[in-house]
Amino acid sequence: MKKVLLFALVVLSTGFCVKGQKKPLYKDPAAPVESRINDLISRMTLEEKVGQISVLLGWEMYDKQGEKVGVSAQFKQALKEQQTGMLWATLRADPWTKKTLKTGLNPVLAAKATNALQKYAVENTRLGIPLLLAEECPHGHMAIGTTVFPTSIGQSSTWNPALIERMASAIASEARSQGAHIGYGPVLDLAREPRWSRVEETYGEDPVLNGAMGIAMVKGFQGGSLKSGKNVVSTLKHFAAYGVPEGGHNGGSISVGLRELHQSYLPPFKDAVKAGALSVMTAYNSIDGIPCSSNPVLLKDILRRDWGFNGFVVSDLGSISGLLTNHQVAANAEDAATLAINAGVDADLSGYGYGKALIEAVKAGKVSSAVLDTAVARVLRIKFSMGLFENPYVDPVKAGKEVRNKDNIQLARRVAQESLVLLKNVNNVLPLKKTLKSIAVIGPNADNIYNQLGDYTAPQAEEAVVTVLEGIRMKVESTTSVDYVKGCAIRDTSADEIERAVDAAKNADVAVVVLGGSSARDFKTEYQSTGAATAKASDVAVSDMESGEGFDRASLDLMGKQLELLKEVVKTGTPVVVVLIKGRPLNLNWISEHVPVIVDAWYPGQEGGNAIADVLFGDYNPAGRLPVSVPRSVGQLPVYYNQKKPVPHDYVEVKSSPLYCFGYGLSYSKFEYSDLSISKADDSNAPLITVQFKIKNISSIPGDEVAQLYVRDNVSSTVSPVKQLKKFERIHLRPAEQKTVKFQLKDSELMLLNAEMKWLLEPGSFTVMAGASSEDIRINGKLTVEN
Known part of the structure; x- marks a missing residue:
């Protein structure tokens, strides 16, 4: 009799159907979403609730054997032990994840992998709740075989929100077709500290321009309906004021007054929230001594009460644990979880910030059931709104056809074209004539696919990316001799080809010298648990990487022997065109004084070489404008254009004004x-x-x-x-x-x-x-x- 009663209780509590019994309300697509949410939460255990708001790292959750892909033992264990409801970066490939073109997933296999994960989760859990899959999508879905657009600083250089909305729609469609539901982006931090390593991920220094780009990205990502099969939830990063750390140290403390916070740093987020953004990520930094991942004023008063945000808040990777280890405002993991969820952080990106620590906090009465249920409801609301309970699967064949299709490649070229900023063009050296007899293409970024793409980029097939050298050759292959010499590396000074570069320049009608920086990660670089690089050089060779998350700078000078290379080329007397490929403003004083032509390309994406060649030869008339000021010296920082009165006065050594100001850019037209x-x-x-x-x-x-x-x-x-x-x-x-x-x-x-x-x-x-x-x-x- 006891066994019968126990079976009956299990049937009632789990919602399993028996003959003649109605299916649970949460599985009824005709029922109101809020009713479905309440019904499902009422059936969940404490452990299942915490599992729904724990976001585990996803790239180890699938198992690839040749052309077959399925769920991994790690995923089965995670689902059994943690009842996880969300994964992050399942399809991510880069040196940190150790997923390569060989070990990672192409779009077809990616769709099959997410289908396998969903199928296992639905069929092997008590309540059959589908997964929510989040992916990095700042300038393209960070997965193998997707379209790579210019990084955000280049996107904002277009000053064309309508174009960026089109781009965001393409990114969303590519991600969703492979099984993703959330796209991390846009980054709405104001970049007023160019030494900071993540300037490339931002839209620059101005709140109005940032807000316009943020609105465009949200609309492009989310579209008109999350059930469209083409759209993803937009996650705004990083809330808030993350881009002005003291000393340029990534994740460091900031010194921003309350009035300036509200007048400059919060408005872009407010604009994007009002545009409908359904997710917000907290920042690593603290504001006035309160870490952003435990700040109820930010997350409750401002975000929800004042702005009416009704999506969910997710921590940045490890930032809940950071309350204990970095900020040291919590004595243990349980207290850190308590601080975060009570402040309004609904989901933990890591899987270890909440998990057991949050379960113990609830049991100890530090976190109420109502607070936990509210967080769970906000996550479940997305799953119901996207129709995942009815159909969590995608079509692998469709993914294979739609990801990096011809239209998206052409769009990448268009965004790159519009992003290029012509800084200088003395005596109309540009556009170049296609009848030139010879061109010397020189520099470490002239023919390096990864240096052209920026951070948060997956491994690429070489034929997928057009470099500057390739773009030039395609323009003049039948008329002009093109001689290429690398010259030097971005940072490594152990070897160079400066003499060869000088010889090439002497024998050319024009020298195109491609310099700058790199955010290209490699397998030699060491990484933190958050994915940020440590900036420690390999024992074998010095990485080119001088920008990208974790690579903060003390100066803004060109690194390595780049300036030496340029000076020697200029001495030849051959007309020189400098093309800059980089992630942050750099010291251009000597270049600006001695070189007649400067084109700033930021990181222009996979079609950057074509776009740059289009501008160099006049097939496209440049009109990009700087979204950030270019300083003369780090000693004059900050140098953003809209500083508070009074107007800054000049220094003994340099003017107070930037070398190139916000909004600046030339054209072939007047x-x-x-x-x-x-x-x-x-x-x-x-x-x-x-x-x-x-x-x-x-x-x-x-x-x-x-x-x-x-x-x-x-x-x-x-x-x-x-x-x-x-x-x-x-x-x-x-x-x-x-x-x-x-x-x-x-x-x-x-x-x-x-x-x-x-x-x-x-x-x-x-x-x-x-x-x-x-x-x-x-x-x-x-x-x-x-x-």
């Missing part, structure tokens, strides 16, 4: 601004200001201009920036064509935080400025706001 007008709507309760002006192409070459609108609050009750970007638009103009650009400003866009920390539109005078960069103001006018 543009004229005129007829500025400023008008206000009649409704004084909600003033709407319209600013319009005309731009005319006064050259014989069609091209794009990036119109930028800046505002200065002339007298404010709290100190305000010397100027602040408010609006921008990239427009195309044919020769002699003129267009009217119209921008509208809401009252909220002119507000400040007053002494009482309240947002207020103060009456008074504003200067409105329009131009081609933050320093190249072409027209300006006055705006008066009445009481």
